[in-house]
Amino acid sequence: MIDLRVLRENPDLVRDSQRARGAELAPVDALIAADDRRRAAVARGDQLRSDQKAASNAVKTATPEERPVVLARARELAAEVKAIEAEQAAADAELRTAHLAVANIASPAAPPGGEDDFVTLEVVGTPPTVPNPRDHLEIGNALRAIDTDRGAKVSGSRFYFLTGVGAQLELALVNLAMARADEWGFTPVIAPALVKPETMEGTGFLGAHASEVYKLADDDLYLVGTSEVALAGFHADEILDSDELPLRYAGFSSCFRREAGSYGKDTKGIIRVHWFDKVEMFSYVRPEDAEDEHQRLLAWERDFMDALELSYRVIDVAAGDLGSSAARKFDIEAWFPSQQAYRELTSTSNCTTFQSRRLNIRARGATGNQPVATLNGTLCAVARTIACLFDHHQQPDGSVYVPPALRPWLGGREVLTPR
Numbered sequence: 001m002i003d004l005r006v007l008r009e010n011p012d013l014v015r016d017s018q019r020a021r022g023a024e025l026a027p028v029d030a031l032i033a034a035d036d037r038r039r040a041a042v043a044r045g046d047q048l049r050s051d052q053k054a055a056s057n058a059v060k061t062a063t064p065e066e067r068p069v070v071l072a073r074a075r076e077l078a079a080e081v082k083a084i085e086a087e088q089a090a091a092d093a094e095l096r097t098a099h100l101a102v103a104n105i106a107s108p109a110a111p112p113g114g115e116d117d118f119v120t121l122e123v124v125g126t127p128p129t130v131p132n133p134r135d136h137l138e139i140g141n142a143l144r145a146i147d148t149d150r151g152a153k154v155s156g157s158r159f160y161f162l163t164g165v166g167a168q169l170e171l172a173l174v175n176l177a178m179a180r181a182d183e184w185g186f187t188p189v190i191a192p193a194l195v196k197p198e199t200m201e202g203t204g205f206l207g208a209h210a211s212e213v214y215k216l217a218d219d220d221l222y223l224v225g226t227s228e229v230a231l232a233g234f235h236a237d238e239i240l241d242s243d244e245l246p247l248r249y250a251g252f253s254s255c256f257r258r259e260a261g262s263y264g265k266d267t268k269g270i271i272r273v274h275w276f277d278k279v280e281m282f283s284y285v286r287p288e289d290a291e292d293e294h295q296r297l298l299a300w301e302r303d304f305m306d307a308l309e310l311s312y313r314v315i316d317v318a319a320g321d322l323g324s325s326a327a328r329k330f331d332i333e334a335w336f337p338s339q340q341a342y343r344e345l346t347s348t349s350n351c352t353t354f355q356s357r358r359l360n361i362r363a364r365g366a367t368g369n370q371p372v373a374t375l376n377g378t379l380c381a382v383a384r385t386i387a388c389l390f391d392h393h394q395q396p397d398g399s400v401y402v403p404p405a406l407r408p409w410l411g412g413r414e415v416l417t418p419r
Helices: 004-009 011-021 026-061 067-100 136-142 148-155 165-183 197-202 228-233 287-307 354-359 382-392 404-409
Strands: 119-124 187-190 214-216 221-223 239-241 247-256 275-285 312-316 328-336 341-350 362-365 368-371 373-381
Touching: 004 011, 004 026, 011 026, 026 067, 119 287, 136 382, 165 187, 165 247, 165 275, 165 287, 165 373, 165 382, 165 404, 197 221, 197 228, 197 354, 228 247, 228 275, 228 354, 228 373, 275 287, 275 382, 287 312, 287 328, 287 341, 287 373, 312 341, 328 382, 341 382, 354 373, 373 382
Parallel strands: 187 247, 239 362
Antiparallel strands: 119 312, 214 221, 247 275, 275 373, 312 328, 328 341, 341 373, 362 368
């Protein structure tokens, strides 16, 4: 949730953010009205409780003649206090609903516009020249590493098996990602893939992204689309020690996405699927340190891409393409020779204090308890990274080059050869 003090002091900043996102302004006006009603109810309640206390004291000192009138007034005030408390509870609920409907304030540095209006910050490496490139599925089939036919037979479309060297490559990528994250000071975490509604809502995934989320109705649980959700909920309703910040976690989990609205997109292979495994970085930091942490997360993602010897570009995502929790987001898109295009492999978002306010995560400091900033960054979305490695590192003889960083987890193999 956004800081209500910012809304009260500078409502146009929030409206400008909504415009930059291409979102409606009505939720901002509804939030302002709900905040006004709640503040008025609180002020009225405080006054009535003060009057009630004075009336109670008056009863103690009233003369026998005065007592009936004073008692009647005390009863009247008690009824009014009860009514205002109900009114305040309703105002609190209305305010929370309105508060949840407003996205985070987009950074003024985020480019304006929609999905196609990103700004390329840097292009790294030279895309390989591959004569008559094959796509990753053809290569994966030749290596007996990917089996989408049996995946569809067992689970339906957009599911798959990783077999043989494909399964080994997944484990190699996860081991490499976790080892790098450990070197950078992240605490490795195996995170649950099922979370409660309040955790999913707290991270902002039940708003515009609700159609992407799988729900287990019988258990009132959600399947996560990223371990960011579980890692954000890890410290929910806690007061952290400001001196211990930053806290950094590298979470591994299976991830599930309905891919609603993606009909006809990436139907072949394992680029856009309903289930995949992922290693996600997550940071809790002081709000004033959030922008620097964002740059660090991006640098660590780039380090991982460099270790895989991939050609890529770094883009600054436009405000209209940001998730509701993010104030700013950078993507790394790697080159796919078979598509002659850059495709997203990782992203990192600065969520400022938006998620911590929803999840009630604060840090104890010199000026009291204050919300922390949260940031996330994908280190390795495994299925898509395997697809990119096959596509990017394919050789004319049908083999796939293995970058040295992965070789220790693949028995020292320098190439993967079709069987």
